[in-house]
Amino acid sequence: xxxxxxxxxxxxxxxxxxxxxxxxxxxxxxxxxxxxxxxxxxxxxxxxxxxxxxxxxxxxxxxxxxxxxxxxxxxxxxxxxxxxxxxxxxxxxxxxxxxxxxxxxxxxxxxxxxxxxxxxxxxxxxxxxxxxxxxxxxxxxxxxxxxxxxxxxxxxxxxxxxxxxxxxxxxxxxxxxxxxxxxxxxxxxxxxxxxxxxxxxxxxxxxxxxxxxxxxxxxxxxxxxxxxxxxxxxxxxxxxxxxxxxxxxx
Numbered sequence: 001x002x003x004x005x006x007x008x009x010x011x012x013x014x015x016x017x018x019x020x021x022x023x024x025x026x027x028x029x030x031x032x033x034x035x036x037x038x039x040x041x042x043x044x045x046x047x048x049x050x051x052x053x054x055x056x057x058x059x060x061x062x063x064x065x066x067x068x069x070x071x072x073x074x075x076x077x078x079x080x081x082x083x084x085x086x087x088x089x090x091x092x093x094x095x096x097x098x099x100x101x102x103x104x105x106x107x108x109x110x111x112x113x114x115x116x117x118x119x120x121x122x123x124x125x126x127x128x129x130x131x132x133x134x135x136x137x138x139x140x141x142x143x144x145x146x147x148x149x150x151x152x153x154x155x156x157x158x159x160x161x162x163x164x165x166x167x168x169x170x171x172x173x174x175x176x177x178x179x180x181x182x183x184x185x186x187x188x189x190x191x192x193x194x195x196x197x198x199x200x201x202x203x204x205x206x207x208x209x210x211x212x213x214x215x216x217x218x219x220x221x222x223x224x225x226x227x228x229x230x231x232x233x234x235x236x237x238x239x240x241x242x243x244x245x246x247x248x249x250x
Contacts, residue, residue, distance in 0.1 A: 146191070151187055151188075
């Protein structure tokens with residue numbers, strides 16, 4: 001059986017690059033390509049002491065890890081950063097089996113932010129990778145695999161001010177991209193594995209950097225109410241489910 005290949009899209013706002021590179025070097029049992037986006041105008045990056053020389057050289061990384069680094073402004077938060085990395089992936093014509101979307105999540109406005117962060121990041125652990133690959137292999141209609149507790153449905157959103165069922169953002173994007181998800185299930189936090197061919201097909205038609213230009217600037221939060229950025233948190237999953245694929249939890 002052919003070995004599975006995957007790419008990791010990681011958006012970094014809070015810095016601590018060396019810690020994250022060490023994390024990724026330790027988390028894989030198979031080779032992968034790490035696409036790493038740094039927010040160059042982040043307060044945390046500007047205020048930090050400069051990282052040691054050679055941090056991007058790859059000398060300290062596992063041989064299993066190939067690295068591509070991008071730098072962007074803070075446009076669309078992690079969604080915008082992942083679109084920057086999708087552009088890099090397409091330009092390199094990478095063609096891996098799967099893509100893992102991650103970022104350095106911090107939610108100080110949530111009372112259980114540490115628990116939420118662990119639930120989101122657990123899918124990157126090497127103890128889950130073979131389970132993830134098996135879910136994709138067992139059913140060709142599995143399009144996304146995520147941490148079970150992060151899979152939500154917009155129909156059950158109890159935050160009226162943030163509901164995206166019929167917001168102008170959602171309706172406009174669904175119409176523009178001809179999306180008809182069978183339900184409103186999505187992965188809150190936007191950390192999940194996705195069958196790469198689905199995103200490749202969509203973003204080859206709709207350029208990721210063009211999508212990014214319409215997102216909001218700055219470190220916007222959920223409390224800001226509906227935004228294009230938060231709408232895309234849903235849309236990324238609905239691109240998948242509109243094609244008849246399922247979201248599975250582990």
